[in-house]
Amino acid sequence: MKRLIACLALIASPLAAQDFSEGSEARSWNLYAEVPATFEAEVVDVLCALTGDCPDDCGEGKRQLGLVRAADGVLILPLKNSQPAFTGAAVELAPFCGQTVTVDGLMLDDPELGANNLYQLQTIQVSGADRIKANQWTKAWARNNPEAKGKGPWFRRDPRINGIIATEGYLGLGLDVDQAFIEENF
Amino acid sequence: MRIRIKQDAAVALALLTAPFAAQAAEGTRIQVTGEIIDTWCYYSGVMGSPDAVVGSAHQACALWCSAGGIPVGLLAEDGTVYMILKVGEDTESAGGDTLLSLAAHTVEADGMLYERDGLNYLVVANVVSDMDITNKNHDDYGNVPSFSIPDPNK
Numbered sequence: 001m002k003r004l005i006a007c008l009a010l011i012a013s014p015l016a017a018q019d020f021s022e023g024s025e026a027r028s029w030n031l032y033a034e035v036p037a038t039f040e041a042e043v044v045d046v047l048c049a050l051t052g053d054c055p056d057d058c059g060e061g062k063r064q065l066g067l068v069r070a071a072d073g074v075l076i077l078p079l080k081n082s083q084p085a086f087t088g089a090a091v092e093l094a095p096f097c098g099q100t101v102t103v104d105g106l107m108l109d110d111p112e113l114g115a116n117n118l119y120q121l122q123t124i125q126v127s128g129a130d131r132i133k134a135n136q137w138t139k140a141w142a143r144n145n146p147e148a149k150g151k152g153p154w155f156r157r158d159p160r161i162n163g164i165i166a167t168e169g170y171l172g173l174g175l176d177v178d179q180a181f182i183e184e185n186f
Numbered sequence: 187m188r189i190r191i192k193q194d195a196a197v198a199l200a201l202l203t204a205p206f207a208a209q210a211a212e213g214t215r216i217q218v219t220g221e222i223i224d225t226w227c228y229y230s231g232v233m234g235s236p237d238a239v240v241g242s243a244h245q246a247c248a249l250w251c252s253a254g255g256i257p258v259g260l261l262a263e264d265g266t267v268y269m270i271l272k273v274g275e276d277t278e279s280a281g282g283d284t285l286l287s288l289a290a291h292t293v294e295a296d297g298m299l300y301e302r303d304g305l306n307y308l309v310v311a312n313v314v315s316d317m318d319i320t321n322k323n324h325d326d327y328g329n330v331p332s333f334s335i336p337d338p339n340k
Contacts, residue, residue, distance in 0.1 A: 032231050047271040047279070050211045050300040050307055062278040064257050064271060074303045077269065079226045079257055086247070088226075088255030090280035108229050113236065114267055115229045116304030137255065155250040156336075160286060164249060170335045172245035172290055172319045178335070181324060186337055 018071055026104050026122050033110040037119070041067035041076065041103060043096040049075065058097035061140070065093040067103060067119065079108070080120040086155055087137035089121040101126055105134075213298035213309070220262035220295075221321055222288045224251035225269065228259065238330045241290060241321030246334035248289040255280035258288075260295060260308060268299065268308035288313070292320040 024036035046066040048054035058065055067076040078089035082105070105122040108115040123131040141154050148157040155161060169178035226232070227239040227247060238244065240261065252258050258279065260268040271277075276284040294317075297310040329335045 029230075029232070033229075046269075046307065047277060047309070050271070050302065051213070051298075051309060053272075053277070059277060059280075061255070062280050062282060064269070064279045075305075076303075077257065077305060079229065086226075086250040086254040086256065088251075088257065088280055090255050110229070113229060114265075114304075118225075118229055118305075120230075155254070158250075158253055160283070161249045161253050164286070164289075165246065168245075170246045170329065171242040171324050173242055173322065177242075181329070182335065182338060185328060186335075186339060 020069075020071075020107070024104055026106050029106060029120065031106065031108065031120075033108045033113075033115055034106040034120070035109050036105075037107040038102065038104040039067075040070040040100060042070070042100050043093050043098065044068050044075070045097065046075070046077065058094060059090075061091040061094035063090065064088075065090045065097070067093075070100065074117055076107075076117045076119050078105075078119040078121045081134040081137050082120075082122040083135050083137055085138060085153060089119075089134060091137045091140050092121060092124065092134040096124060096126065099126065104131070211300050211302060213300045215297075216299045216308075217294065217296045217314070218260060218262050218266075218268065218308070219292065220260045220266075220268075221292050222248075222270075222285065222290060223259045223261045223267070224248040224256060224289075225259040225267065226251055226256045228261070228267070233331050234327070237323070238327040241323035242319050243324045243327040243330045244334075245290045245319065246329065247331060249286065252286045252289050253281055258285045260293070266306060268306045270308050270310060273310045273313065288316065290319050290321070292317040 020037040020039045024038040026036040044066050045058040046064045069076055081087050081089045081092045102125045103121055106120040108118040121134040123133055125131045138154055148159055150157055169175050171177055221240055223240050228236055233239050258270050271279050273284045276282055294314040295310045296312045296314050297308050300307040
């Protein structure tokens with residue numbers, strides 16, 4: 001038994017000590033809890049991994065996708081892609097559903113707030129290919145919303161968002177509350 | 187002796203790697219009440235403190251992030267965050283209509299909790315009640331970010 005515990009400790013210690021920032025070329029976003037991290041991982045549909053509800057295509061970017069890190073089997077949840085535009089990472093990872101990739105980006109590490117194994121995805125690389133920037137979301141949005149073509153950022157032109165704001169206001173409490181707030185603050 | 191050590195190492199390796207290979211996890215049925223939040227702004231601090239990136243102050247940004255496919259969470263009254271993977275029959279947790287319509291609302295949810303690697307994942311079977319936006323914090327924090335409401339004077 002002692003030998004078994006010793007073997008477990010020997011095998012587990014390199015995993016616990018692994019530094020995923022080594023070799024990372026991730027750009028800083030000046031986030032208080034950011035830690036650069038590059039690692040190899042399998043792209044998984046999180047709902048599938050947890051419940052067994054598994055479409056063939058991981059949901060085509062409409063489900064949250066995760067990264068099961070090869071070194072330790074930890075499920076990393078990417079919250080964000082590399083665009084400073086309120087955009088997630090599922091669309092970026094969807095083409096790699098079920099594949100093993102190497103990603104680079106920033107981990108968010110704040111145990112006090114509960115930020116564990118959360119990630120901002122900057123690049124994706126399949127073995128033998130060039131790194132791909134995780135910045136395709138707005139192009140996909142433009143393809144899916146041709147009627148919203150125009151100037152300004154996507155979130156000012158998105159029909160669904162504008163529909164909600166038109167009825168509930170920017171504060172979500174009704175147009176009268178918005179009007180009073182705007183008169184007082186602008 | 188050498189064979190015994192190899193056997194021990196093999197057992198240890200099997201014990202360590204078994205959870206990695208596992209697919210479906212064991213869930214727990216829960217009922218939880220909390221606010222539907224934008225998890226990127228909440229965890230990253232990019233827009234300010236956690237108290238400022240919830241509620242009416244952050245409603246517009248919560249809509250942008252939800253429509254943009256950023257994971258949506260349920261912030262429970264005890265501070266626990268549950269990452270929402272499904273609501274009813276709607277599996278579109280990345281930019282779907284159901285979660286967009288609930289941005290910043292306080293809801294009571296009934297569903298299955300899955301815990302994995304320090305995060306809580308919630309499969310909502312039923313939104314028992316939708317209390318709309320109850321956290322009216324714009325008087326304390328203004329609109330966050332400050333550009334979320336276009337300046338009518340420009």
